[in-house]
Amino acid sequence: MWSVDEHLADILEAVRPLEPIELQLHDAQGCVLVEDVMVEIALPPFDNSSMDGYAVRVADIEGADEEFPAVLTVIGDVAAGSDGLPGDRAVGPGEAARIMTGAPLPAGAEAVVPVEWTDGGTGGGPADTMRSLSDAPEGAGGEVRVHRPVEARAHVRARGSDVKPGDLALSAGSVVGPPQIGLLAAIGRSTVKVRPRPRVVVISTGSELVQPGEELTGGRIYDSNSFALTAAAKDAGAIAYRVGAVTDDADTLRATIEDQLIRADIVVTTGGVSVGAYDVVKEALSSVGDEDEPGSGIDFRRLAMQPGKPQGFGSIGPDHTPLLALPGNPVSSYISFELFVRPVIRALMGLPDVNRPTVQAVLDTDKALTSPSGRRQFLRGTYDAEAGTVTPVGGAGSHLIGALARADALIVLPEDVTSAEPGTDTEVILLR
Amino acid sequence: MWSVDEHLADILEAVRPLEPIELQLHDAQGCVLVEDVMVEIALPPFDNSSMDGYAVRVADIEGADEEFPAVLTVIGDVAAGSDGLPGDRAVGPGEAARIMTGAPLPAGAEAVVPVEWTDGGTGGGPADTMRSLSDAPEGAGGEVRVHRPVEARAHVRARGSDVKPGDLALSAGSVVGPPQIGLLAAIGRSTVKVRPRPRVVVISTGSELVQPGEELTGGRIYDSNSFALTAAAKDAGAIAYRVGAVTDDADTLRATIEDQLIRADIVVTTGGVSVGAYDVVKEALSSVGDEDEPGSGIDFRRLAMQPGKPQGFGSIGPDHTPLLALPGNPVSSYISFELFVRPVIRALMGLPDVNRPTVQAVLDTDKALTSPSGRRQFLRGTYDAEAGTVTPVGGAGSHLIGALARADALIVLPEDVTSAEPGTDTEVILLR
Structure with a gap:
């Protein structure tokens, strides 16, 4: 025996x-990494705006408020995906560039003023949105009134502030779940080495x-x-x-x-x-x-x-x-x-935890459970996490599949136990 | 807002x-039943043996022991899958039939004696196994010595003792997991109606x-x-x-x-x-x-x-x-x-619990967390179930995907909280 x-x-x-194999990210979900994945690029890859607004030089808007706004010349748009202002222009004194969330901070600019702290180029009161480029292409030019000063680097996400080349992205042994897949994609990895x-x-x-x-x-x-x-x-x-x-x-x-x-x-x-x-x-x-x-x-x-x-x-x-x-x-x-x-x-x-989780629970039953001496018995039960109890379902017969389908736990009666009284503290294997 | x-x-x-659809069992895994599944057959469908052994009449083996065994004539085999003894024979007085686990109790027999309580037809001491039919076809005939009496119905699983026609197998709303799939198959259902x-x-x-x-x-x-x-x-x-x-x-x-x-x-x-x-x-x-x-x-x-x-x-x-x-x-x-x-x-x-589980945990951090007034903040954290603590990972920046990949929980700071001191009891959403 x-x-x-x-x-x-x-x-x-x-x-x-x-044996590990190289898998596409979507095939690697739920698998265990066998390599330390190192970061090879900076995230973000460049200084970029965390807001929709205007890229400015801070000296130009010092002391600005709604009554006495700083008036700047809008010299163009910096869209996400572009690598700066058209024609490699820089933001000069008295100038601003319209900038979108995630777009690179253009040369010359030191900070971003959110659109809500400006008139949005309308000449009116504070803006609550930018007019879309297709509806109002003139928004990329003209003037903007800035109602609040900002410090240098305000609303700018610095290059490498998330991860830097040489950082450890994920260590060997990590399970590849949705956020890990997101990180791998973000650092440019389309495949990873995992155990299938x-x-x-x-x-x-x-x-x-x-x-x-x-x-x-x-x-x-x-x-x-x-x-x-x-x-x-x-x-x-x-x-x-x-x-x-x-x-x-x-x-x-x-x-x-x-x-x-x-x-x-x-x-x-x-x-x-x-x-x-x-x-x-x-x-x-x-x-x-x-x-x-x-x-x-x-x-x-x-x-x-x-x-x-x-x-x-x-x-x-x-x-x-x-x-x-x-x-x-x-x-x-x-x-x-x-x-x-x-x-x-x-x-x-290659998962570290190979067994189902177990808990201790109080046996909730009318009469004592019996168990053969010298054998570990596994009875079907329902576990109540809040009450900390487990209740047997059906009998001990190994053909009782109807009761098995109503159970969510196994009640474990050790080899030396021949009878378990109601209220006994019992080991329970959770099946869900 | x-x-x-x-x-x-x-x-x-x-x-x-x-809208629900009828799916094959293996496609229905993880889905929610929309029908009460009723049982249409008995499980087991017939009285059958729970042991490998001999089907007998109890009067024939009354008082038997190793010294004075009951000697019975073996009249044939009842294999699982057969519907009784060959030629519809019944077990008569002084007779026994070799029977396998799950095989139907043949006509005339009242109980099953496990093979370990007999000589297994060898003429020797107690058997610990049956000789396989292909190795020893003569085992289906000859004599068997029975060393222990049994009561009527011993080692017999009664027809319908698991489930009966008209029983509720699974109720609408049940999630179809492995044991439920097992039960559905056992009662003969190859498809079920679930939400896809x-x-x-x-x-x-x-x-x-x-x-x-x-x-x-x-x-x-x-x-x-x-x-x-x-x-x-x-x-x-x-x-x-x-x-x-x-x-x-x-x-x-x-x-x-x-x-x-x-x-x-x-x-x-x-x-x-x-x-x-x-x-x-x-x-x-x-x-x-x-x-x-x-x-x-x-x-x-x-x-x-x-x-x-x-x-x-x-x-x-x-x-x-x-x-x-x-x-x-x-x-x-x-x-x-x-x-x-x-x-x-x-x-x-159609699942009843649509949200991730939440727990309360003690904020384990060096300095107070800040949160904007009037907004519910979700910070990334790691939850320690044993200690009942949650530790922030990375900062509040929504571009910090490196930290997200190390988190397994979200720390929830309510709208009216602007600062959460170390040790504060905090709501935590578990992501795994």
């Missing part, structure tokens, strides 16, 4: 993060399995594991492929797995790992894998847990692709996925 | 959840914008908004399309938006909404939209917030597609997205 912790440690010991999302192939086994939507005949049930685990793999960050249920025939299963290896970073099977006479995964995989290679081949184990006792783990094929063979009961396979496969996916991605 | 809350309320008031993911078209505007990876010439900057907001839209649950930056030309922008409407449930633009003479979004969209229709057309507003003062909101085109025109500074546009666009995406999906 292996403990849950021993089994997980054995798996994680064998799994190496995927693992490709997970999910195969359910069992001659009793029928695809949902088809007719259910005697002795058969609908395949649910391949659907639930494919969704869970996506949820964990993987690219997941669902392979239809395979019948209980060792040759067919072996051929299917070998076929799928080309697109698999992990193979997950469900069913056929127990002690029965038709346990096809065990039969098919005990004789597969290049046993010459250390760590190759699949090892079938009994785990000191409930549900989920029978489990297989190993590697398969020329690339030693990790394979996890999970039990076939829907609840067992889902819990096994959360405990063992999710950590593998996240380890392959 | 609109308050942040008024603007958001105005937006959410105008937005209706998307909204399609968000992100367009950045500005003649100064260059695509990352290209050469940066005078007065130009890299387009980062379209990258960051497309990623943020995906993160919020949307299908997001990034449209390359559009130059500051109203006709081009109008044509681009009209072109994109075919694939848009929301249009998001950045830049060109302020008071400048080149504010193309304002210019292009103030004259678009069928103003005959109530609520149509785009309204440009000033919000009592920092950053993010200028904002546009309205609907556009024949389908009255919501359009949010965000300011162009990278930090302003990102914060505006989180505050206004994310809630729209989630409202379109």
